[in-house]
Amino acid sequence: MSGVVTVIESSGAEHGIGIEDDGQTLARAIWLSGVVPPPALCSGLGRCGACRVRFRRGTPEPCGADAAILGADAVRDGWRLACRHRPAPGMVVELPPPPSENRKRNVFAADGGPFRLAVDVGTTSVHWRLLDGAGADAASGQSLNPQMGAGSDVVSRLAAARTPEGRRRLQGLVLRLLHRLVSGFGVPVEELCVAGNTAMTAILLDEDVSGLAAAPYRLPEAGGRTVTWPGLPPAWIPPQPAPFVGGDISAGMAALLYGETPVFPFVLADLGTNGEFVLALDAERSFVASVPLGPSLEGIGLRYGGVADTGSVSAFTLGPLGLSASVIGGGAPIRICGTGYLSLIDVLLRAGFLDATGRLQERPTSPLAARLVRSVERGASGWSLPLPGGMALAGADVEEILKVKAAFSLALESLLDAAGLESRSLARVALGGALGEYVPGGALENLGFLPQGLRARTVAAGNTSLRGAALLLERPELRERLTRWSARCGLVDLTARPGFTELYMRHMVFG
Ligand code: FES
CATH class of the missing domain: 3.30.420.480 (Domain of unknown function (DUF4445))
Structure with missing residues (x-):
């Protein structure tokens, strides 16, 4: 089967998108066409709802995920998850407003x-x-x-x-x-x-x-x-030191090694869908490691997650009136960025609403936590805690963040082990990537991402990769030095560590 699906943008602009019988979803057909900018999709996990489209013609039968994510009213109104349906010739779909640039x-x-x-x-x-x-x-x-x-x-x-x-x-x-x-x-x-x-x-x-x-x-x-x-x-x-430690990291190291006065030993942790780590012992010798984190620190794949932008919640507090949210740029909360989720889980752990394994506490230890537990809604897909702005935290969201925590703390521990260092000897931990702009204070230490005592030496390094790329344009003479640095990096392969699975499971706790 081949043919055309008509896509109508929120501006009213219409595009015909060619489709092939190659088994791809409607979401891929639309957003890989290059005709319209894609939203932050959860890879078709059926969790983000960002792939929603409204059918004007050729409306397919709804599937379970359509109703679960979009709600019965929206489904009646013709909305479907494009990642859950196949394209067919003659379909006409409307898109919601595009992501901002x-x-x-x-x-x-x-x-x-x-x-x-x-x-x-x-x-x-x-x-x-x-x-x-x-x-x-x-x-x-x-x-x-x-x-x-x-x-x-x-x-x-x-x-x-x-x-x-x-x-x-x-x-x-x-x-x-x-x-x-x-x-x-x-x-x-x-x-x-x-x-x-x-x-x-x-x-x-x-x-x-x-x-x-x-x-x-x-x-x-x-x-x-x-x-x-x-x-x-x-x-x-820029040079790429190892299979999952790329030019973004070496550019970031250019910024930290040559763009400022470094104090050794230090760690650069660049957190995106992949966590990439460098432990620099001095200007020439470094160990590197990488670990898949998934996109949740970028707020993607979580029920109300989104990138850190205007309208995103970057922190939560819990008081006598319940949970309240700090919103980037002020105004009403519309999504929660990765930092906001870390802050929320930190608050809920400290209040005794969650236990260290991320489960609901059967017997909450504080009146505030008991009140939150009473507001929890339970359904076929698990529990859900209502949040300000009509949003909610799902048990599955907590589990995603816990997996990220386990991968992060294991990577850091493995690097320190390889170098024979203890965390207390680190002069600095520089956080780049998803958390580079909005580091959630003590949450990283409270949740166990960082060993105890490193909070005061942890800094938000911003977008080190972009800073380094700019430096390498301004000072091209640094490129050769960085390429030599990259060639000398020692790779710490986490999965090759004896007892990797047990180690990973040991890190699957908060705090
Ligand atoms: S891409 Fe369809 S629900 Fe996320």
Whole structure:
């Protein structure tokens, strides 16, 4: 079967999208077409509801997930989860408003060049900074990675890139974004530095990704070189130390090693759908490790999760009147970012509402917790705690965060073991990636992500990868030094640790 599905954007713009009989879902057909920007999807897990579309023609029978996520009224109104249905010729669907794109534009000085563009291509988001001749930001912005239609985690992205056609389709989506950026500034851009994790980099360079898809893992691209894409300025790709420790991490280390005065030993933890860790013993010697975290720290895949943006809850407090939320930019809460979930679970653990394994306390120890327990709703998919703004915390959300905690604390412990260090000898833990902007105070220590006593030495490092990419454009002489650093990194392979499963289970507790 092949044919066309008509997609109507909230602006009223209509597009015909070609479909093939290749078993893909309606969500993939729409958001991998490159015609409309994708929302933050949960990889078709049927949990986020971000793939909802309203059928005007060809409405399929609803499935269980449609009603569970969207509600009976919406289903009656023609709304369905596009990840749960197949496309068929003649279907006409309406899309909800697209995700916002943040773009900041400064006024250019007439003689401000040469201009260079630093780009951090994350699995979820793409961040960029246009630098003028003095190294200052001439413009900056971010948007969701246009490949999100293939799913929000690295595994689903690699699955979509396993054939040459699939890989080129994903590559084309990001190259189109780069073209749009470069041609939209109104000034010539001389050079790019594109820092991404190993999967994003391999896809961008159209390299075979099979070495990243199954053990024993192999690095498809060592980086540390200049590439050219048709119609774009030359792009420098930072070196990649290990199969899942990529150019985003080495660029981040450039920022920490050469962009400031480092105090050793320190840890850089870059938290995205993959957790990538570096333990730097000195300027030359480092251990690196990586661990899949899933997209939940980026708020994706959780029932009310979303990226940290205006309207996202970044912290919760519990008082006599119940739970209250701090919202980025003020106003009503519309979603919860990863930091907000960490803060919420911390509050609920300390109140005695949850136990260390993330389950509801049978006998809550405080009156506030007892009141929360009374408000809990129970259904076929488990318990759910109502939150401000009509949102809710599901038991399954807590479980997702607990898995992230186990992976995170195990990775950190393994790095310290490999170096023969104790956590108290660390001078600093720099957090980048999803938590880089909004580090939830003591929550990381209370929840057991970090060993006790590290709270005061933990800093929000912001987007180290983008900062490093900018530095490598400004000071190209650092590139060779960084490539040497990358080649000398020692990889700590977590899964090769004896008793890995038992170790992981031992870390599956909060606190
Ligand atoms: S519910 Fe469909 S992608 Fe998340």
